[in-house]
Amino acid sequence: MTDRFLNALKGTNTSGRPPVWLMRQAGRYMPEYRVIRSRHSFLEMCHRPELIAEITMLPLKAFQMDAAILFSDILLIPEALEVGLHFEEKLGPVIARPIKNRAHVEALPKIDVRESLGFVAEGIKYFKIDDSKTPLIGFCGGPFTLASYMIEGGSSKDLRKTKEIMLRDPDTLHMLLDLLANYSIDYLNMQIDAGVDALQIFDSWAIFLGHPQFREFSLAYLDKIMKGIKKDKPVIIFCRGSSVFAPDLAELNPQGISLDWNADLSRVRSQIPPGIALQGNLDPDILLASKHVLQREVYRMLASRRGDSAYIFNLGHGITPEVPYENVRALVETVQDFT
Amino acid sequence: MTDRFLNALKGTNTSGRPPVWLMRQAGRYMPEYRVIRSRHSFLEMCHRPELIAEITMLPLKAFQMDAAILFSDILLIPEALEVGLHFEEKLGPVIARPIKNRAHVEALPKIDVRESLGFVAEGIKYFKIDDSKTPLIGFCGGPFTLASYMIEGGSSKDLRKTKEIMLRDPDTLHMLLDLLANYSIDYLNMQIDAGVDALQIFDSWAIFLGHPQFREFSLAYLDKIMKGIKKDKPVIIFCRGSSVFAPDLAELNPQGISLDWNADLSRVRSQIPPGIALQGNLDPDILLASKHVLQREVYRMLASRRGDSAYIFNLGHGITPEVPYENVRALVETVQDFT
Numbered sequence: 061m062t063d064r065f066l067n068a069l070k071g072t073n074t075s076g077r078p079p080v081w082l083m084r085q086a087g088r089y090m091p092e093y094r095v096i097r098s099r100h101s102f103l104e105m106c107h108r109p110e111l112i113a114e115i116t117m118l119p120l121k122a123f124q125m126d127a128a129i130l131f132s133d134i135l136l137i138p139e140a141l142e143v144g145l146h147f148e149e150k151l152g153p154v155i156a157r158p159i160k161n162r163a164h165v166e167a168l169p170k171i172d173v174r175e176s177l178g179f180v181a182e183g184i185k186y187f188k189i190d191d192s193k194t195p196l197i198g199f200c201g202g203p204f205t206l207a208s209y210m211i212e213g214g215s216s217k218d219l220r221k222t223k224e225i226m227l228r229d230p231d232t233l234h235m236l237l238d239l240l241a242n243y244s245i246d247y248l249n250m251q252i253d254a255g256v257d258a259l260q261i262f263d264s265w266a267i268f269l270g271h272p273q274f275r276e277f278s279l280a281y282l283d284k285i286m287k288g289i290k291k292d293k294p295v296i297i298f299c300r301g302s303s304v305f306a307p308d309l310a311e312l313n314p315q316g317i318s319l320d321w322n323a324d325l326s327r328v329r330s331q332i333p334p335g336i337a338l339q340g341n342l343d344p345d346i347l348l349a350s351k352h353v354l355q356r357e358v359y360r361m362l363a364s365r366r367g368d369s370a371y372i373f374n375l376g377h378g379i380t381p382e383v384p385y386e387n388v389r390a391l392v393e394t395v396q397d398f399t
Numbered sequence: 400m401t402d403r404f405l406n407a408l409k410g411t412n413t414s415g416r417p418p419v420w421l422m423r424q425a426g427r428y429m430p431e432y433r434v435i436r437s438r439h440s441f442l443e444m445c446h447r448p449e450l451i452a453e454i455t456m457l458p459l460k461a462f463q464m465d466a467a468i469l470f471s472d473i474l475l476i477p478e479a480l481e482v483g484l485h486f487e488e489k490l491g492p493v494i495a496r497p498i499k500n501r502a503h504v505e506a507l508p509k510i511d512v513r514e515s516l517g518f519v520a521e522g523i524k525y526f527k528i529d530d531s532k533t534p535l536i537g538f539c540g541g542p543f544t545l546a547s548y549m550i551e552g553g554s555s556k557d558l559r560k561t562k563e564i565m566l567r568d569p570d571t572l573h574m575l576l577d578l579l580a581n582y583s584i585d586y587l588n589m590q591i592d593a594g595v596d597a598l599q600i601f602d603s604w605a606i607f608l609g610h611p612q613f614r615e616f617s618l619a620y621l622d623k624i625m626k627g628i629k630k631d632k633p634v635i636i637f638c639r640g641s642s643v644f645a646p647d648l649a650e651l652n653p654q655g656i657s658l659d660w661n662a663d664l665s666r667v668r669s670q671i672p673p674g675i676a677l678q679g680n681l682d683p684d685i686l687l688a689s690k691h692v693l694q695r696e697v698y699r700m701l702a703s704r705r706g707d708s709a710y711i712f713n714l715g716h717g718i719t720p721e722v723p724y725e726n727v728r729a730l731v732e733t734v735q736d737f738t
Binding site for chain 2 (some may be wrong): 179185217218220223226227228267268269272273274301303305307308321322323324325327342343345346347348350353357360376398
């Protein structure tokens, strides 16, 4: 097992440089990925254990990342709840039967996550057979983000429908969030049992919320998950908005907080307990710059956290499809060459 | 002159409750506004001094706000630079001739702001004749936000074109930002001479930037404006992202910082010098709630800043058109009744 990543989550990475991995590191910017994508639907790629393992491996083979992240999608729990998930070119995820009211929440089927999503556990085991050295990060979506997708019926620029339920019928939203938190606990425990070495929870859409609503509708359910899962694996929490919400997230005592790209890393460092690792937070669009500018920005970030034994290099959000492959290589090599 | 608002900007509002005004308080949610809008194009409303004064007055008549904000648009400087601004239903602002390269920046006409935008000064004077008591806030857009509109050709979900110029040809972006900052200085000085009592700078799109880029491409030009304008009127700075960037904005020594809705007001209060007033920061979507929930949320925010003599109640962004008129009344009355 390569220790740099897991050590950073314990605050004990004294290897001379931070570990590096990138959110959505197995994605459309990779020609190898696009070849697989041309043969399979996105959901098929998420459903078939051998493809999960193969795709998870792609960025490790290409760039020697310090951690792998399970190839999957946060929307597999909603899919298992039979809301009619599919992916449309350009639109992204679409949910055919969105949640509009309490009756819709009550009508959701009761599922056994280990049965419905057992293929994810299989994918983890396949990966671990192929690569027993690289730490593997399992993940799930935050309940608020999952609920938002289920209510909006897909992506949204304002979460207007979710906010209307939140403000007009908060009990229904709480019922949905509680149900999703419970399934997420089962889901993460299944991933731990299957062999992941760490976990990340993505509550990407928390940034739409004011501070009191963030605490009530996002943080409370992240807290429930943190308390419900087995304690033996480190957990990283990410939100869009984690730049602002980091002190709140720190209250949950995760091993790491992953910052969106607005934050000044050193400023956030001073706001949260030293025992919590920080991960982030390069603007993903910097990967569209020339190699020279990219290297300069990566170096600037590395220099600002020099000597920090609890820092993990990453982006502030996922890699976008337009990013040049060679720029990802340049980024990773700049981190690897840093001393 | 009602003193509550200006006193809060000096940190000396001991009247027992904070002042209240709302970003975009003269807007489409008002039937009176829609009547005027049905007779005039949006740009005509911005161009005609008597309409500027009349529309600026609408929310004062309706709700007794503690401050007026000039009815205008941040894009009048780009319009004066002849980029072909118009407004389209649903799309919002559209710029017919966007800036794509250095030659486009160099080809922008040299303008005299006091001449090109003299109608704004006239509108301010008309308002002051009608109402000499209510403090009037003048404003401009932050150079980064104006440049982004000019480059994107309108609104954008990712500022991709702006970021490409920022990363590939930063000198051109700096040239544009510098030019816009200079015109903004002239524009704000003109507004001061015409009679405004305070100023707000809206750098709404700063949230798209990573922290180093925020400092280089947004903050540096806000700083230039702060240093270039006459010193006798208080200035409030707003960004989407001000929750994160507040300590940076504080370096410019504005009299106030207006926070987007993610921030916990009390936490930000502890991060910035006590001499700087805070304004904000209710999620504008809370205005879509029932009157009861709205009042509860407004009260919660007021209670969190009880006794703060440097606090101004406001939203974290502008009022949206869908907001019920009576909810705006309920919000304002809740603040006015607070003790």
